[in-house]
Amino acid sequence: MNTPPxxxxxxxxxxxxxxxxxxxxxxxxxxxxxxxxxxxxGPSGSGKSTLLRCxxxxxxxxxxxxxxxxxxxxxxxxxxxxxxxxxxxxxxFQQYNLFPHKTVLQNIMMAPIxxxxxxxxxxxxxxxxxxxxxxxxxxxxxxxxxxxGGQQQRVAIARALAMQPEIILFDExxxxxxxxxxxxxxNVIRDLASEGMTCVLVTxxxxxxxxxxxxxxxxxxxxxxxxxxxxxxxxxxxxxxxxSFLAKVL
Amino acid sequence: MLFSLDFEWLADPLYQDWLLEGLGTTxxxxxxxxxxxxxxxxxxxxxxxxxxxxxxxxxxxxxxxFRNTPPxxxxxxxxxxxxxxxxxxxxxxxxxxxxxxxGFACVVISLALYNGSIAIEVIRSGINSVPRQTVEGGxxxxxxxxxxxxxxxLPIALRLTxxxxxxxxxxxxxxxxxxxxxxxxxxxxxxxxxxLETFLNLxxxxxxWLIYLVITTLVVLLAKQLAKALTIPGFGAGAMK
Amino acid sequence: MSKETTSATFGFFGVVAALLAVLLTLYGxxxxxxxxxxxDRSSLLLTGSSNFSGFGGGFSxxxxxxxxxxxxxxxxxxFLGGAMVSPNAMVRSVAVVFMNLxxxxxxxxxxxxxxxxxxxNVSIFGHHIFVSPFLKAVIGLSFPVTAYIAxxxxxxxxxxxxxxxxxxxxxxxxxxxxxxxxxxxxxxxLMLPNLMTTYAMLFIGTSLVVVTGTSDVLSxxxxxxxxxxxxxxxxxxxxxxxxxxxxxxxxxxxTRALERSxxxxx
Numbered sequence: 116m117n118t119p120p121x122x123x124x125x126x127x128x129x130x131x132x133x134x135x136x137x138x139x140x141x142x143x144x145x146x147x148x149x150x151x152x153x154x155x156x157g158p159s160g161s162g163k164s165t166l167l168r169c170x171x172x173x174x175x176x177x178x179x180x181x182x183x184x185x186x187x188x189x190x191x192x193x194x195x196x197x198x199x200x201x202x203x204x205x206x207x208f209q210q211y212n213l214f215p216h217k218t219v220l221q222n223i224m225m226a227p228i229x230x231x232x233x234x235x236x237x238x239x240x241x242x243x244x245x246x247x248x249x250x251x252x253x254x255x256x257x258x259x260x261x262x263x264g265g266q267q268q269r270v271a272i273a274r275a276l277a278m279q280p281e282i283i284l285f286d287e288x289x290x291x292x293x294x295x296x297x298x299x300x301x302n303v304i305r306d307l308a309s310e311g312m313t314c315v316l317v318t319x320x321x322x323x324x325x326x327x328x329x330x331x332x333x334x335x336x337x338x339x340x341x342x343x344x345x346x347x348x349x350x351x352x353x354x355x356x357x358x359s360f361l362a363k364v365l
Numbered sequence: 366m367l368f369s370l371d372f373e374w375l376a377d378p379l380y381q382d383w384l385l386e387g388l389g390t391t392x393x394x395x396x397x398x399x400x401x402x403x404x405x406x407x408x409x410x411x412x413x414x415x416x417x418x419x420x421x422x423x424x425x426x427x428x429x430x431f432r433n434t435p436p437x438x439x440x441x442x443x444x445x446x447x448x449x450x451x452x453x454x455x456x457x458x459x460x461x462x463x464x465x466x467x468g469f470a471c472v473v474i475s476l477a478l479y480n481g482s483i484a485i486e487v488i489r490s491g492i493n494s495v496p497r498q499t500v501e502g503g504x505x506x507x508x509x510x511x512x513x514x515x516x517x518x519l520p521i522a523l524r525l526t527x528x529x530x531x532x533x534x535x536x537x538x539x540x541x542x543x544x545x546x547x548x549x550x551x552x553x554x555x556x557x558x559x560x561l562e563t564f565l566n567l568x569x570x571x572x573x574w575l576i577y578l579v580i581t582t583l584v585v586l587l588a589k590q591l592a593k594a595l596t597i598p599g600f601g602a603g604a605m606k
Numbered sequence: 607m608s609k610e611t612t613s614a615t616f617g618f619f620g621v622v623a624a625l626l627a628v629l630l631t632l633y634g635x636x637x638x639x640x641x642x643x644x645x646d647r648s649s650l651l652l653t654g655s656s657n658f659s660g661f662g663g664g665f666s667x668x669x670x671x672x673x674x675x676x677x678x679x680x681x682x683x684x685f686l687g688g689a690m691v692s693p694n695a696m697v698r699s700v701a702v703v704f705m706n707l708x709x710x711x712x713x714x715x716x717x718x719x720x721x722x723x724x725x726x727n728v729s730i731f732g733h734h735i736f737v738s739p740f741l742k743a744v745i746g747l748s749f750p751v752t753a754y755i756a757x758x759x760x761x762x763x764x765x766x767x768x769x770x771x772x773x774x775x776x777x778x779x780x781x782x783x784x785x786x787x788x789x790x791x792x793x794x795x796l797m798l799p800n801l802m803t804t805y806a807m808l809f810i811g812t813s814l815v816v817v818t819g820t821s822d823v824l825s826x827x828x829x830x831x832x833x834x835x836x837x838x839x840x841x842x843x844x845x846x847x848x849x850x851x852x853x854x855x856x857x858x859x860x861t862r863a864l865e866r867s868x869x870x871x872x
Contacts (some may be wrong), residue, residue, distance in 0.1 A: 201506065201507035214499060259599065434847045439847070446843075542713075566722030573717070
């Protein structure tokens with residue numbers, strides 16, 4: 116992890132995205148190294164979530180290039196072409212997005228079996244281990260609706276991990292949680308980061324970003340205003356917009 | 366007159382046989398009809414959902430036609446069209462033309478199409494009420510649109526539509542009484558036969574009405590059990606919206 | 607054109623075209639002949655008279671029966687629905703059971719029952735009134751429809767927020783006044799799409815009155831088939847399908863538009 120890799124793992128260059136007449140991304144670029152934890156912060160409506168969704172092709176860009184490892188994401192059009200990318204890049208959502216009609220264990224096991232065609236036995240073993248990792252052993256047969264928000268979000272993380280991804284995208288995963296549940300989810304992400312998983316987070320948890328992130332990005336109005344290591348970023352911001360934002364949230 | 370009802374005819378073995386035989390036919394019609402209706406509902410909803418060229422406009426025309434015309438006229442048309450197409454044979458003794466496809470088949474097909482058109486709309490509205498985020502979860506895990514339909518949207522939609530689908534089945538059962546009008550020997554047919562012999566119109570109609578009441582009530586109870594067995598814990602009560 | 611108008615227009619012309627296509631497939635070379643028969647018989651099928659000289663038979667009978675049944679059912683349904691929201695638990699449960707019994711009976715069974723149950727003559731104050739098959743059909747159809755209307759009525763009242771009752775009570779209104787002056791004016795627009803759907807269902811259900819011996823469109827269709835030959839049976843039934851569709855489809859489109867404007871207004 117400490118050896119500087121020759122080539123960034125994720126490279127976003129000058130991307131644009133509009134919904135009708137509303138421009139959401141106006142020429143954003145960023146690079147993220149393998150094993151890094153990158154946090155994207157910024158005011159609501161600044162295009163953070165859209166930027167994140169571009170990384171795994173949930174949203175297609177109008178212009179610009181996105182490279183994730185060997186994939187040129189902007190060139191992948193059909194669902195079929197996107198499947199290998201989604202194998203590599205998992206995502207966890209603000210609203211958990213679990214499948215309500217399946218148990219916790221089924222939620223975790225479904226995609227590896229149905230999408231990746233993995234052996235059921237292996238996936239089951241993996242799923243049980245992952246549940247233990249997110250400290251939900253014993254909840255295998257519960258349904259998502261029977262769990263608290265924090266528990267559901269941890270299931271969602273386990274589900275993402277079951278795809279054996281190399282990158283996980285976290286889209287404001289603690290924003291819908293009650294305050295007392297935020298920590299249990301952040302702890303799981305912190306563990307993942309320390310294991311060397313590449314994580315990209317859109318978050319409002321500034322303290323978490325400060326402690327865990329290798330790089331912090333600040334977007335506002337669809338452009339990348341400033342980025343850097345958390346130390347300099349939080350303690351010595353240069354851009355006035357970032358300064359006023361930090362003054363409000365810190 | 367109202368208070369001197371005569372139910373002694375019910376003790377007549379012939380009438381008992383008739384009613385039982387008719388009941389059997391009615392149950393067969395509604396059973397096969399329901400299965401076909403569900404198949405049409407799922408296939409039709411899938412065709413519209415996936416925006417399949419040619420098939421989609423045809424499906425929509427079918428829904429508009431069947432939902433806005435009387436099922437009885439649909440049945441009569443089907444019955445005579447099939448004989449017009451030459452799918453009939455001439456009875457040697459009476460010289461009468463008899464349709465090749467039995468009245469039974471016509472009744473089942475017409476019910477399946479009429480209630481199937483309703484079923485398509487019911488399932489479609491179920492699919493539309495699957496939360497957008499749940500679908501997005503599937504996309505991000507690499508599911509294809511077909512896989513999302515098969516594993517996520519359809520299972521949730523079918524559960525959500527149980528109440529509406531139950532009324533549709535009840536409607537199918539009630540509509541099936543029109544089978545008697547194309548000489549299919551269902552319970553309605555035999556009941557009218559009995560009234561012709563006994564002139565006990567009120568009594569026979571009360572029994573007939575009770576028979577339908579029992580069938581539909583059983584279906585509703587069965588559907589409730591099914592809904593209970595398939596409940597998604599914590600879903601639907603505003604827990605996941 | 608809005609998306610809804612486009613799809614309604616598509617459905618309308620699509621169905622008409624589909625019916626024509628079926629006619630062409632069935633009759634091939636003989637389509638012209640079949641159309642001529644339908645044209646000649648149009649007056650009979652539409653009005654029950656041979657040269658548009660009167661109405662009250664054929665398709666017009668179906669329309670009249672549906673309107674009269676609806677009128678009866680609206681009155682009865684509002685009373686039954688009112689009983690279903692009565693503060694008296696006894697009245698309420700009897701009304702609910704009655705509604706469910708009415709609703710779950712097949713229309714054909716009810717019509718048959720009417721056919722034999724209603725006497726042919728009723729004498730009121732010495733006046734003898736002949737209960738025609740037409741009247742029996744009207745009364746028979748109004749029974750199940752009453753149940754649907756009662757339910758629509760109840761649902762409409764339940765759709766008005768409870769706060770309306772509370773605030774009206776706080777202002778000193780009595781129960782009857784609240785229902786009449788405050789709840790119903792709000793509930794009626796909510797009920798309207800439901801009532802229209804019920805009417806469409808009733809209208810389509812008028813095809814069943816053929817069993818009562820009324821001169822409705824199906825009975826006349828059968829007469830036409832009997833006189834012009836079985837060969838034209840499919841054509842006649844297609845024509846009747848078209849008639850029902852031309853009446854019911856605009857109604858359904860209108861109902862959908864109403865529903866949309868209601869859900870938008872929320």
